[in-house]
Amino acid sequence: MSRRLLRDYGSLLGLLIIGAVLGLLSDRFLTTSNLINVARQVSINAIVAAGMTIVIITGGIDLSVGSTIALAGCAALLVARLLGDVVGMTVGILAAAGVGLLNGALVAWGRVPPFITTLATMTVVRGAALVLTNGEPIVKTEGPYLWLGQASVGPIPVPILLMIATLFGAHWFLSRTRWGTYVYAVGGNAEAARLSGISLAGIQILVYVLGGALAGLAGLVLAARLSSAQPNTGVGFELDAIAAVVLGGTSLMGGEGTIWGTTVGAFIIGILNNGFNLMNVSPFYQLIAKGAVIVLAVLVDQLLKAGAASGVARGGPAVAPAERAEERSLPG
Amino acid sequence: MESLLNVRDLVKRYGGVHALAGVDLDVRSGEVHAIVGENGAGKSTFLKILSGAVRPDAGELRFAGAPLPLGSPRASEACGIVAIYQEFTLIPALTATQNIFLGHEHSIPGRGAARRGAMRTRAARLLADLLGTAAGSGGVDPERPVRDLSVPERQMVEIARALSRESRLILMDEPTATLTAQETARLHDTVRRLRARGVSVIYISHRLEEVLNVADRVTILRDGRRVETVASGEATLDRLIRGMVGRSITEHYPKEAGRAGETLLEIHPADGLAVRVCAGEVVGLAGLVGSGRTELVRAAFGADRRPGLTFAWCGRPMRPVAPREVIRLGIGMVPEDRQRQGLVPGLGVDVNIALPNLDRLLAGWLPARGGPRRLAEPLIRDLRIRVTDPSQPVRNLSGGNQQKVVLAKWLARRSRLLILDEPTRGIDVGAKQEMYRLMNELIRDGKGVLLISSDLPEVIAMSDRLYVMRRHRVVAELDARNASPEAVMVHATGLRG
Numbered sequence: 001m002s003r004r005l006l007r008d009y010g011s012l013l014g015l016l017i018i019g020a021v022l023g024l025l026s027d028r029f030l031t032t033s034n035l036i037n038v039a040r041q042v043s044i045n046a047i048v049a050a051g052m053t054i055v056i057i058t059g060g061i062d063l064s065v066g067s068t069i070a071l072a073g074c075a076a077l078l079v080a081r082l083l084g085d086v087v088g089m090t091v092g093i094l095a096a097a098g099v100g101l102l103n104g105a106l107v108a109w110g111r112v113p114p115f116i117t118t119l120a121t122m123t124v125v126r127g128a129a130l131v132l133t134n135g136e137p138i139v140k141t142e143g144p145y146l147w148l149g150q151a152s153v154g155p156i157p158v159p160i161l162l163m164i165a166t167l168f169g170a171h172w173f174l175s176r177t178r179w180g181t182y183v184y185a186v187g188g189n190a191e192a193a194r195l196s197g198i199s200l201a202g203i204q205i206l207v208y209v210l211g212g213a214l215a216g217l218a219g220l221v222l223a224a225r226l227s228s229a230q231p232n233t234g235v236g237f238e239l240d241a242i243a244a245v246v247l248g249g250t251s252l253m254g255g256e257g258t259i260w261g262t263t264v265g266a267f268i269i270g271i272l273n274n275g276f277n278l279m280n281v282s283p284f285y286q287l288i289a290k291g292a293v294i295v296l297a298v299l300v301d302q303l304l305k306a307g308a309a310s311g312v313a314r315g316g317p318a319v320a321p322a323e324r325a326e327e328r329s330l331p332g
Numbered sequence: 333m334e335s336l337l338n339v340r341d342l343v344k345r346y347g348g349v350h351a352l353a354g355v356d357l358d359v360r361s362g363e364v365h366a367i368v369g370e371n372g373a374g375k376s377t378f379l380k381i382l383s384g385a386v387r388p389d390a391g392e393l394r395f396a397g398a399p400l401p402l403g404s405p406r407a408s409e410a411c412g413i414v415a416i417y418q419e420f421t422l423i424p425a426l427t428a429t430q431n432i433f434l435g436h437e438h439s440i441p442g443r444g445a446a447r448r449g450a451m452r453t454r455a456a457r458l459l460a461d462l463l464g465t466a467a468g469s470g471g472v473d474p475e476r477p478v479r480d481l482s483v484p485e486r487q488m489v490e491i492a493r494a495l496s497r498e499s500r501l502i503l504m505d506e507p508t509a510t511l512t513a514q515e516t517a518r519l520h521d522t523v524r525r526l527r528a529r530g531v532s533v534i535y536i537s538h539r540l541e542e543v544l545n546v547a548d549r550v551t552i553l554r555d556g557r558r559v560e561t562v563a564s565g566e567a568t569l570d571r572l573i574r575g576m577v578g579r580s581i582t583e584h585y586p587k588e589a590g591r592a593g594e595t596l597l598e599i600h601p602a603d604g605l606a607v608r609v610c611a612g613e614v615v616g617l618a619g620l621v622g623s624g625r626t627e628l629v630r631a632a633f634g635a636d637r638r639p640g641l642t643f644a645w646c647g648r649p650m651r652p653v654a655p656r657e658v659i660r661l662g663i664g665m666v667p668e669d670r671q672r673q674g675l676v677p678g679l680g681v682d683v684n685i686a687l688p689n690l691d692r693l694l695a696g697w698l699p700a701r702g703g704p705r706r707l708a709e710p711l712i713r714d715l716r717i718r719v720t721d722p723s724q725p726v727r728n729l730s731g732g733n734q735q736k737v738v739l740a741k742w743l744a745r746r747s748r749l750l751i752l753d754e755p756t757r758g759i760d761v762g763a764k765q766e767m768y769r770l771m772n773e774l775i776r777d778g779k780g781v782l783l784i785s786s787d788l789p790e791v792i793a794m795s796d797r798l799y800v801m802r803r804h805r806v807v808a809e810l811d812a813r814n815a816s817p818e819a820v821m822v823h824a825t826g827l828r829g
Binding site (some may be wrong): 014176177178182184185188189191192193194195196197198255256 | 633635654655656659660665667672673674675676677678679683686687688689690694698699743766
């Protein structure tokens with residue numbers, strides 16, 4: 001039982017331990033202003049990772065989100081200069097959703113593996129952002145759009161509010177709508193889902209569009225924070241998002257995973273960054289440490305799972321592998 | 333002739349079911365020994381034990397006078413036992429030569445180009461021997477990648493690989509399933525050449541004429557027991573069929589007679605008979621494994637597209653392009669492989685049952701809270717699905733209970749026609765009885781059932797009408813009340829008994 005608790009709340013425990021250690025090592029870490037700072041830094045990755053979680057639960061992956069962030073920001077600001085901020089932001093989100101639509105269509109109808117599809121669109125979209133801007137940053141220091149990145153509601157910065165809204169929305173989608181159930185079903189067993197009347201193509205397109213649109217939102221927030229859009233921004237963001245999803249216990253094989261876990265995963269990455277900066281650790285060492293933490297977390301998760309499985313082999317309760325259940329005869 | 337393999341009292345159980353219930357068998361050196369039996373008689377389990385893929389529960393195996401190590405494919409291969417499976421185990425990108433010597437290249441003397449040359453020469457000679465041709469003249473080119481070879485050529489490469497390791501017993505499971513008559517004749521020549529070299533062959537086939545043609549002796553298995561072993565000179569088709577199906581029917585089939593109402597589904601193939609299923613009846617689809625029964629019903633359900641078939645639903649033409657559309661019409665399918673096709677193992681029993689029903693469980697445009705659970709609870713009770721909680725993941729359920737969950741999906745949907753593909757495969761006697769009871773209830777409710785089963789007595793007893801398929805054609809329609817297993821077998825194999 002305690003093993004199960006450890007598995008379900010292990011990543012949260014990890015977050016708390018890392019937080020406690022950083023609190024001991026730096027007296028600036030556990031201050032309200034620093035924690036709000038951490039949350040604001042986490043917000044962009046968390047918004048992207050929420051979409052990534054949904055994609056990964058279907059058994060897919062989206063490597064194009066970093067480029068989509070850049071495209072959305074650039075498209076939004078270019079249009080905003082001409083037609084105003086509201087139209088600009090709408091176009092930015094639509095462009096990002098369009099990238100998702102392209103990904104989804106290639107995966108669902110073209111049967112191109114998600115890894116390859118989004119590896120290709122990652123490059124294409126980056127190129128599109130560079131073409132659109134001629135490789136130059138687009139600066140826009142005025143306009144209501146800045147609210148997205150720079151305003152606060154009470155003490156809480158808007159990016160944090162957007163992150164909270166996104167996480168709750170994604171959680172609600174997965175747990176309360178029937179498409180959320182279909183997402184788990186497609187990732188858990190695509191053939192069984194199809195034979196239950198679920199449209200595989202529909203679900204796949206839906207999740208990539210959602211993933212793209214959320215990357216677009218992240219792109220707008222980023223642009224608003226920097227008062228400019230850079231065609232070269234967002235490089236490597238897909239890896240941070242995937243790391244958050246994996247740290248949160250979502251299986252890359254699909255079929256399982258939670259937004260809750262991803263939230264914790266994003267915060268683990270966030271406080272590591274923040275803590276290292278507070279302690280003046282060289283960015284070079286930061287990279288090594290971040291990678292080590294990710295591997296360590298997944299390793300511990302695997303060990304716990306292996307432990308649970310062998311518990312059954314020894315005649316333990318409830319959780320039996322499928323083959324074993326198959327062989328067991330039905331009494332009565 | 334001395335004997336090479338002695339098997340005594342071999343037992344293998346899966347759950348409560350005996351796949352092998354005490355089998356004795358001897359294979360002599362240089363003998364082609366065929367094993368025949370119905371689907372599920374225990375033939376494949378027997379081969380898997382010999383090849384080390386499966387460990388028996390009890391019994392003694394002696395090979396060339398010494399006890400055979402059990403449950404280890406490596407040990408079996410080291411003893412000289414090699415299985416040639418239906419799915420080939422060759423690596424497509426490597427050449428025939430590379431495949432033949434894969435993993436034991438060091439057994440060829442020399443190094444570098446010299447070794448490669450020696451391997452090529454040996455491979456060419458092995459392949460030529462098998463085909464009875466002079467080395468290098470026609471036959472299989474040892475330098476071609478396996479992916480460019482035809483199915484019979486790949487088979488020759490598999491056999492050559494076995495010979496290169498000095499195998500003394502080759503196991504062949506349905507080796508001619510995908511071969512033409514000519515290719516079959518050539519394979520049989522090869523089998524005879526193996527015998528001439530002193531190699532023994534265990535040959536499993538559904539095609540009884542072939543068996544009599546190529547085997548020295550034939551062992552008949554039925555329900556995991558040996559019926560008899562006869563020299564093929566003394567065996568007749570009639571004797572083999574009677575041995576295979578003539579079981580004392582120990583199982584009880586509580587069949588209630590159906591009353592056929594309006595026609596629900598019609599399947600019209602380009603050639604062969606049409607299949608018709610009416611409300612209130614169970615229609616059986618019998619045939620050997622691989623005769624095309626599953627392909628036919630999957631096409632009707634929209635799971636696969638198959639040219640040359642036309643369908644009608646309630647008298648109107650139907651084009652099954654996707655399961656989604658077909659489900660809306662009122663058809664449900666319990667697929668052949670419930671683990672891989674029927675269930676999402678990590679999701680709860682309630683969610684699995686609700687999966688095809690979520691579009692109906694709405695409050696406004698959102699799913700009703702607790703809808704899946706409310707939908708599943710009465711079904712869990714009625715079908716007596718054993719769960720600790722309705723949201724328990726289905727992967728933790730026994731086979732019989734899992735099968736009931738798959739059925740419950742369609743009962744919840746109130747489907748008017750149920751396609752049941754091997755609904756009792758791998759479930760125990762008690763769960764089978766419940767499945768039969770449910771089939772009775774379905775037709776009492778005026779639903780139609782299309783039943784595929786490889787268990788011949790079962791499909792005859794539980795059906796009202798029966799179609800028999802052979803080689804992707806529906807070849808006979810029988811009244812199930814007075815059909816005999818022998819008669820069905822004659823249609824299924826295409827032989828006169």
